[in-house]
Amino acid sequence: MAEKKTRTTPGEFIRQVRxxxxxxxxxxxxxxxxxxxxxxxxxxxxxxxxxxxxxxFGALVGWLLTLA
Incomplete structure (x- = not known):
């Protein structure tokens, strides 16, 4: 069974960020x-x-189109 995660308080979160x-x-x-x-x-x-x-590629496609 998975452990229940504890919630972090806003104050603790700010300390961790700092x-x-x-x-x-x-x-x-x-x-x-x-x-x-x-x-x-x-x-x-x-x-x-x-x-x-x-x-x-533009020139190649243009050349191929002239053949069609």
Missing amino acids: TESSKVVWPTRQETITTAIFVGIMMVILSLFFLGIDSL
């Missing part, structure tokens, strides 16, 4: 800037890649 949030390690300003730059560069690279793939 305890857990004190364990969070926030990134430094430099880490945040570096990550943002990396994300921006990857976004540009991937958008160009998918533009190329989309253009290639």
Whole structure:
């Protein structure tokens, strides 16, 4: 038989949240800037890649439609 769970009081919940949030390690300003730059560069690279793939498939479908 399953054990009955005890309810947590709002005060205990707030204490648990404070305890857990004190364990969070926030990134430094430099880490945040570096990550943002990396994300921006990857976004540009991937958008160009998918533009190329989309253009290639668009041209391929257009060519196939001319054969029909």
